[in-house]
Amino acid sequence: MKKTHIIALVFIAVLVGILISMLGDFSRYETFDSPYAQKGNEINVVGVLDKNEKMVYEPLIDPNKFTFYLQDENGGVREVVYKGEKPHDFERSDKIVVTGKLEGDQFKASKILMKCPSKYTEEANQTTSL
Amino acid sequence: MDIYAEGTNLIFGQIGHFLLIVSFVAGMAAGLSYYLAVKNSANTEKNLSWINSGRKWFIVHGFATIGTAIILTLMIHQHLFEYRYVYQHSSKQLPMRYLFAAFWEGQEGSTLLWMFWHSIIGFVLIFRAKKWEAPVMTILALAQIMLVSMELGFHFKIPSIDIDFSPFFFSFNWVDYKMGSNPFALAKDVMTLPVFSIDPNFVFEDGNGLNPLLQNYWMVIHPPTLFFGFACTTVPFAYALSSLWLRNYNDWLQPAIRWTLFTLMILGTGIMLGGLWAYEALSFGGFWAWDPVENASLVPWLFLAAGLHTALIYKYSRYSLVPTYLFLLAGMIFTLYSSFMTKSGVLGESSVHSFTDMGMSAQLVISIFVFLLPALWLFFKRYKELPGKKDEEAVSSREFWMFIGSLVFLVSALHIIIFTSFPVINKIIGTKIAPPDIAHYNSVEIWVAIMLLIGTAITQYFSYKQTNIQRLLKNAIGSLLVSIAIATPIIYYFKFYRLDFLLLAVTSVYAVIGNAHYMFRNLKGRMLHIGGSVTHLGFGLFMLGILISQGRQHVVSLNKYGINYGDSFTEEENAENILLYKNEPQMMSGYKVTYIGDSAALPNMYFKVLYQKFDKNNHLEDSFVLTPNVQFNKTMGNVPNPSTHKTFARDLYTHITTAPLNDDGTETDTLLTESKKVGIGDTVFASRSFAIFESLDPNPKLEDIELQKGDIAIGAKLRLYKVDTSYTIEPVYFIRDLVAASIPVKIDDIDVSFSLSKIFPQENKVEITVEQKLRKFIIMKAIIFPFINLAWLGFSLMFVGIALSLRKRLIEKK
Numbered sequence: 024m025k026k027t028h029i030i031a032l033v034f035i036a037v038l039v040g041i042l043i044s045m046l047g048d049f050s051r052y053e054t055f056d057s058p059y060a061q062k063g064n065e066i067n068v069v070g071v072l073d074k075n076e077k078m079v080y081e082p083l084i085d086p087n088k089f090t091f092y093l094q095d096e097n098g099g100v101r102e103v104v105y106k107g108e109k110p111h112d113f114e115r116s117d118k119i120v121v122t123g124k125l126e127g128d129q130f131k132a133s134k135i136l137m138k139c140p141s142k143y144t145e146e147a148n149q150t151t152s153l
Numbered sequence: 154m155d156i157y158a159e160g161t162n163l164i165f166g167q168i169g170h171f172l173l174i175v176s177f178v179a180g181m182a183a184g185l186s187y188y189l190a191v192k193n194s195a196n197t198e199k200n201l202s203w204i205n206s207g208r209k210w211f212i213v214h215g216f217a218t219i220g221t222a223i224i225l226t227l228m229i230h231q232h233l234f235e236y237r238y239v240y241q242h243s244s245k246q247l248p249m250r251y252l253f254a255a256f257w258e259g260q261e262g263s264t265l266l267w268m269f270w271h272s273i274i275g276f277v278l279i280f281r282a283k284k285w286e287a288p289v290m291t292i293l294a295l296a297q298i299m300l301v302s303m304e305l306g307f308h309f310k311i312p313s314i315d316i317d318f319s320p321f322f323f324s325f326n327w328v329d330y331k332m333g334s335n336p337f338a339l340a341k342d343v344m345t346l347p348v349f350s351i352d353p354n355f356v357f358e359d360g361n362g363l364n365p366l367l368q369n370y371w372m373v374i375h376p377p378t379l380f381f382g383f384a385c386t387t388v389p390f391a392y393a394l395s396s397l398w399l400r401n402y403n404d405w406l407q408p409a410i411r412w413t414l415f416t417l418m419i420l421g422t423g424i425m426l427g428g429l430w431a432y433e434a435l436s437f438g439g440f441w442a443w444d445p446v447e448n449a450s451l452v453p454w455l456f457l458a459a460g461l462h463t464a465l466i467y468k469y470s471r472y473s474l475v476p477t478y479l480f481l482l483a484g485m486i487f488t489l490y491s492s493f494m495t496k497s498g499v500l501g502e503s504s505v506h507s508f509t510d511m512g513m514s515a516q517l518v519i520s521i522f523v524f525l526l527p528a529l530w531l532f533f534k535r536y537k538e539l540p541g542k543k544d545e546e547a548v549s550s551r552e553f554w555m556f557i558g559s560l561v562f563l564v565s566a567l568h569i570i571i572f573t574s575f576p577v578i579n580k581i582i583g584t585k586i587a588p589p590d591i592a593h594y595n596s597v598e599i600w601v602a603i604m605l606l607i608g609t610a611i612t613q614y615f616s617y618k619q620t621n622i623q624r625l626l627k628n629a630i631g632s633l634l635v636s637i638a639i640a641t642p643i644i645y646y647f648k649f650y651r652l653d654f655l656l657l658a659v660t661s662v663y664a665v666i667g668n669a670h671y672m673f674r675n676l677k678g679r680m681l682h683i684g685g686s687v688t689h690l691g692f693g694l695f696m697l698g699i700l701i702s703q704g705r706q707h708v709v710s711l712n713k714y715g716i717n718y719g720d721s722f723t724e725e726e727n728a729e730n731i732l733l734y735k736n737e738p739q740m741m742s743g744y745k746v747t748y749i750g751d752s753a754a755l756p757n758m759y760f761k762v763l764y765q766k767f768d769k770n771n772h773l774e775d776s777f778v779l780t781p782n783v784q785f786n787k788t789m790g791n792v793p794n795p796s797t798h799k800t801f802a803r804d805l806y807t808h809i810t811t812a813p814l815n816d817d818g819t820e821t822d823t824l825l826t827e828s829k830k831v832g833i834g835d836t837v838f839a840s841r842s843f844a845i846f847e848s849l850d851p852n853p854k855l856e857d858i859e860l861q862k863g864d865i866a867i868g869a870k871l872r873l874y875k876v877d878t879s880y881t882i883e884p885v886y887f888i889r890d891l892v893a894a895s896i897p898v899k900i901d902d903i904d905v906s907f908s909l910s911k912i913f914p915q916e917n918k919v920e921i922t923v924e925q926k927l928r929k930f931i932i933m934k935a936i937i938f939p940f941i942n943l944a945w946l947g948f949s950l951m952f953v954g955i956a957l958s959l960r961k962r963l964i965e966k967k
Contacts (some may be wrong), residue, residue, distance in 0.1 A: 031560060034561075038564050041597055050586075050589075051585045051586055052579075052585045053585065082811045082932045083840075086731070107729065108730050108811060109811070134590075
């Protein structure tokens with residue numbers, strides 16, 4: 024076998040190694056009530072803003088706290104607490120993806136990604152993350 | 154509506170769509186002619202006549218494509234809102250300088266842009282490709298046909314077969330299929346709005362407008378550069394495939410190297426402009442957020458960079474032809490894949506800036522396979538007869554280490570594309586894996602950068618074929634020692650006490666020093682030959698700038714002083730936003746920061762923030778005003794834009810996160826009234842103050858009113874606490890002739906007033922009403938990026954270096 028082949032194999036092994044070592048750490052798309060989420064793993068939840076519930080951002084009291092209720096794709100609703108500012112145009116988003124962990128009844132989000140309804144519009148979306 | 158007399162503007166769409174069809178048909182004729190020219194290459198006469206025909210058709214095709222773009226531009230310029238594309242992407246208020254931004258905001262426009270560049274490239278190839286013209290233009294024409302088909306908007310019936318296995322059931326239907334999306338379609342034909350069924354001649358008064366996030370000069374320059382780069386990837390692909398097709402394995406390399414260098418330069422600039430934009434606007438997660446869309450555009454660049462290095466290896470030492478084919482072919486395949494990911498909507502849940510699906514996924518997938526399958530087929534068919542040395546290269550040869558470098562590029566490209574493809578993988582096999590975060594990419598790719606940097610520093614000291622090891626070691630170790638000496642204070646100053654950060658700091662300095670040394674010592678600074686060294690030196694500076702600016706970026710607006718913002722706040726939690734009342738300075742990371750006012754230039758509202766720095770003796774050392782703004786937009790909502798103070802050593806960002814304004818720019822109601830029922834000893838909170846209810850006073854002092862017989866006056870003694878003082882105030886409740894009134898106490902300096910609004914004698918409680926005028930305030934975030942200028946300087950050098958290499962390859966004779 025040629026040296027270059029051996030080296031190429033080593034590189035492929037490295038790549039596979041990276042993949043396998045990462046697989047366990049990956050965050051997954053889940054719903055609030057899934058067993059995986061209930062264990063307190065970091066998850067991504069896709070949902071919509073629950074407009075029946077209160078959305079609270081009081082910058083004069085704490086500009087770094089924003090809470091709202093998110094309804095996931097199975098209809099489960101949780102209060103989401105985000106330690107940061109309320110993203111601009113949050114109300115307008117039609118779909119929200121939050122990344123974070125369940126802690127008790129609350130979902131502590133570290134990242135909020137919004138998809139805006141303006142169809143055909145590139146880059147109309149914003150991410151906010153800590 | 155009346156200015157659009159009936160039908161007069163229909164001619165635009167008709168001409169536009171007609172030109173698209175001409176472009177499609179002429180493109181097919183050009184491709185077929187060139188194909189037949191290749192097939193008849195043995196017969197000079199026939200070959201020439203087919204080439205001639207191909208040229209004519211391609212010129213017709215190219216001008217039709219350019220004409221299409223001109224028509225669309227005119228339609229946007231003339232505000233023809235009866236057209237869906239114009240309605241969706243522009244408006245009357247849109248300044249003319251954003252005309253082109255509106256042009257390529259949508260999928261159709263950006264595809265048209267891609268076609269435009271392909272046409273220009275085709276014209277150049279007709280003049281320059283000489284004997285490669287026929288095969289290369291066949292492939293380019295095929296690419297154009299695929300792209301035009303995405304613009305046609307034709308409806309036709311396609312057969313659809315449904316098969317069920319249990320119980321076995323088989324049905325055959327014709328279903329309606331729409332091929333492509335036509336940018337010249339009328340709104341009433343393609344949009345289902347109730348208004349069109351009421352009045353079929355309805356025309357929008359105004360357009361939907363361009364997303365305000367995109368209303369800036371970056372949107373004017375970034376997409377055309379990026380799509381020029383994407384279009385360029387077709388050329389190295391076409392040369393590689395033509396070479397396999399014609400079984401001519403040597404002559405293609407020189408033009409392919411030139412085009413690869415050119416593509417690296419243009420595509421690299423396009424990607425970089427995107428990074429600069431994201432950095433400046435701060436709205437997409439910063440300079441490089443490993444967003445799928447960013448990744449997808451980087452991967453073709455990495456493949457082409459790998460292909461350039463293996464092509465040079467083959468040119469000088471006859472090794473590595475096989476990987477050269479694979480890498481250059483992969484460049485375009487992954488450009489198409491990136492277009493599929495961006496436009497098919499598959500990234501919906503993972504990307505900040507992808508398009509939504511327009512029902513063209515099938516076409517996008519097909520376009521990948523139209524190029525992938527012939528490429529794979531020809532590659533495997535010709536694999537056995539590919540020339541090149543079969544023995545092994547020596548470990549002490551330059552080609553060996555350049556090859557290792559190419560493999561590092563390959564690993565990086567595969568890592569990025571596999572991890573970016575999770576949304577696609579999820580779709581195919583039904584998994585639920587979320588794409589990895591920024592930290593994951595950084596933690597892997599930092600090692601890629603370290604290996605590449607070491608490679609750029611050391612490999613040049615090797616010679617092709619055999620190297621004098623002693624001289625190599627002397628040079629390589631010498632410059633390494635110098636680099637460590639230079640890197641040490643950097644590491645110490647920025648506290649890079651982490652293995653990967655530390656190594657990245659050393660190796661990026663090593664790339665700078667090693668390449669500078671080689672450039673002046675061995676190449677004597679000769680402009681013709683220093684291209685590679687300049688590029689690699691630039692890469693070193695770039696990575697050093699990235700390491701310092703991204704690794705040591707810090708939020709300075711940390712909310713840890715002054716007012717306690719409520720019980721939920723704890724030290725460890727992120728609190729990156731700071732509240733500033735107008736004219737009330739706060740200390741922030743060595744700066745005294747004051748919100749001093751605002752000015753409106755609608756649709757923008759500018760907030761003036763004064764930064765002052767004082768030395769030990771309290772003398773003003775530095776002072777500047779930043780004016781971050783918020784842009785109002787009815788359809789899209791408010792958009793903040795940061796303002797930056799730049800010095801060589803750092804950029805300081807200031808960014809409004811909240812300002813108490815309504816969507817139309819008017820100030821919100823600032824009078825806040827709250828009532829609270831309190832007993833003795835209870836506290837009432839107000840803005841920057843609180844008061845404790847101490848006692849009821851049956852004989853309050855009244856200043857302006859003389860008590861008459863029958864009057865009742867009761868006071869509430871409140872101990873008021875402000876920032877540095879406390880004293881007693883006494884609002885009074887007063888009844889005369891059965892009419893009750895409150896006499897409030899106003900505290901002017903904090904704009905708060907307290908009044909005694911009710912008394913509950915049996916509970917021994919009172920109701921205190923606090924009326925406060927909210928002071929103007931802003932909530933902002935400020936971030937420092939140290940030495941980001943090194944990264945920009947590094948990138949500029951990379952650009953210059955590639956340009957120098959290209960010049961060398963254009964001058965040299967085969």
